[in-house]
Amino acid sequence: MHMRDVVIIGGGPAGLMAARTLAQNGHDTVVLEEHEEIGAPVHCTGIVGREVFDEMDLDTRTILAVAQSARFHAVDGSTVTIESGQIHAAIVDRQAFDETLARRASADGAEVRTGTRVSHLRIDGGRVRVSIATGDTVTARACILACGAKYRFNRQLGLGVPKVFVQSAQLDVAFAPLEQIEVHLDNRLLPGGFAWAVPFRRGGQARVKLGLLGSQRAGSALNIFINRLAARVGVEPEGWPRPRLKILPLGPVRRTYANRLLAVGDAAGLVKPTTGGGIYFGLLSGRWAAETLDDALRRDQLDARRLRAYEVRWRERLGPEIRAGLAFRAIASRLDDSAISTLIQLANVDGLVPMLKGTANFNWHRGTALALLRNTEFRKVVLSSLWG
Ligand SMILES: Cc1cc2nc3c(=O)[nH]c(=O)nc-3n(C[C@H](O)[C@H](O)[C@H](O)COP(=O)(O)OP(=O)(O)OC[C@H]3O[C@@H](n4cnc5c(N)ncnc54)[C@H](O)[C@@H]3O)c2cc1C
Structure with missing residues (x-):
């Protein structure tokens, strides 16, 4: 049987970026994707920092809109708008985004x-054996696990x-132009989470991606959120498709390497624990895993000890970001609605908005999380909400 260099399980951003990097380095690589089409069905809102397109050499034609501001809403109606010249949030057509990654990897x-669909995976006797649901088998010298939030x-x-998970639900529909x-914060409706409405245009039509994440009942919470928003802008949400529900990981697994195997995305x-956004870290980890394997394949040293270099690399770069994000999330997710309103009102009068503008970065949240945690007024509200 023909032995490939690398078999990649999953054709999302992480697996496809790994495939492209390995193929560019001359390795015989195959990606196995369970769905008939790359990128479908779409679960994701598809917001990623605009600078990622240059950093990762991605096709900018998949960008639907670029946003530089967001308005945060509390339950009592308080709002604050954060607008920053430093933020360029690209809203992408997620299916087209994944398709272009696949085309690049193939090219x-x-x-x-x-x-x-991969049904079984076995690593022994100096090779990886992957069984496909149809009965075929693929063998390879190494494997990248890029199958998303399936464990x-x-x-x-x-x-x-991952130690922390949340539920999510999302929908993409024609809507009044927002x-x-x-971003809506409502602790009773969305314990430990938030809801979002992301406007964009497709084919000249005003549309919106409506979604949320929270620790429970994502589907019913999204219905309530949709009805509230639709009533506010005078849209009838009748005949809309059912939302897509999905589990979202919010922190790394214990170990991301084994003999002949690396896990990515x-x-x-590997996601931003503050929001669950994982496209950027998925691309990064896919590239880093491929670079580690490139070297290991050339030396023919594919044991866990050698492949650990990948985990050392991502922990060095992403570890502080993930730790700060998890700490911030643990605090923010326990704030009650009155503390959230107070913080939003405070942001309008105190120096929080300039501070947020100065530290905001769409892909890296540690600077903002630490700046908030160090702000005296922010800390007072948080402490009185948690222990008051
Ligand atoms: C509602 C929602 C909104 C989101 N919004 C954003 C956002 O705005 N920005 C952002 O950065 N992130 C967002 N995310 C997260 C983002 O979608 C993921 O972090 C990202 O897709 C991870 O990429 P991945 O390649 O690791 O996994 P995936 O994109 O999940 O790809 C994994 C692939 O593996 C395939 N697969 C699984 N099992 C098998 C198998 N046994 N055999 C073969 N194939 C298999 C799957 O079909 C899938 O195509 C959102 C997620 C959700 C749920």
Whole structure:
């Protein structure tokens, strides 16, 4: 049987970026994607810092809109708008985004097989054996686990699962044109989470991506959120498609390497813990995993000890960001609605808005999280909400 260099399980951003990097370095790479089409069905809002397109050499034609501001809403009607010349949030057509990644990987020499669900994975005798649901088998010298927020193989291999998960729901519909991105904080409706409305245009039509994440009942919470928003702008939400529900990881798994294997993207729990956004860290980790494997394949040293270099690399770059994000999230998710309103009102009169503008970065949240946690007024409100 033909032995490939690398088999990648999952054709999302993380797996496809890994495939492209490996193929560019001359490795015989195959991506196995369970769905018939790359990028479908879409679960994700698809917001990513605009600068990622240059950093990762991505196709900018998938960008639907670029936003520089967002308005935060509390339950009592208080709002604050954060607008910053430093923020360029690209809203992408997520299916087209993944498709262009797949085309680039194929053009560079990787094989991308759709409609191919991996049912079993075995690593022994100096190779990786992957069984496909149709009965075929693929063998390779190494494997990248890029199957998103599904943790069956993680459990089998002893890699662990993310410690924190939230539920999410989202919908993409024609809507009244909204002025800007809206973020709604409502602790009773969305314990530990938030809801969003992201306006954009497709084919000349005003549309919105409506979504939320929270610790429970994402589907019913989204219905309530939709009805509130639709009533405010005078839109009838009748006949809309059912929202897509999905589990979202908010922190890394215990270990992201094993003999002949690396885990990337959501499969490794590599997302921004503040928002669950994982496209950027998925692309980064896919590239880093491929670079580690490139070297290991050339030396033919594919044991766990050697592949650990990948985890050392992402922990060095993303570790402080993830730790600060998890700490901030743990505090923010316990604030009650009155503390959230107070903070939003405070932001309008205190120096919080300039501070947020000065520290805001769409892809990296540590600077803002630390600046908020160091702000005396912010700390007073948080402490009185948590222990008052
Ligand atoms: C509602 C919602 C909104 C979001 N909004 C944003 C956002 O605005 N910005 C952002 O950065 N992130 C966002 N995210 C997160 C983002 O979607 C993920 O972090 C990102 O897609 C992770 O990329 P990935 O390649 O690791 O996994 P995925 O994109 O999930 O890709 C994994 C692929 O593996 C395939 N697969 C799984 N199991 C198998 C198998 N056994 N065999 C073969 N194939 C398999 C799947 O079909 C899938 O195509 C959002 C997520 C949700 C749920």
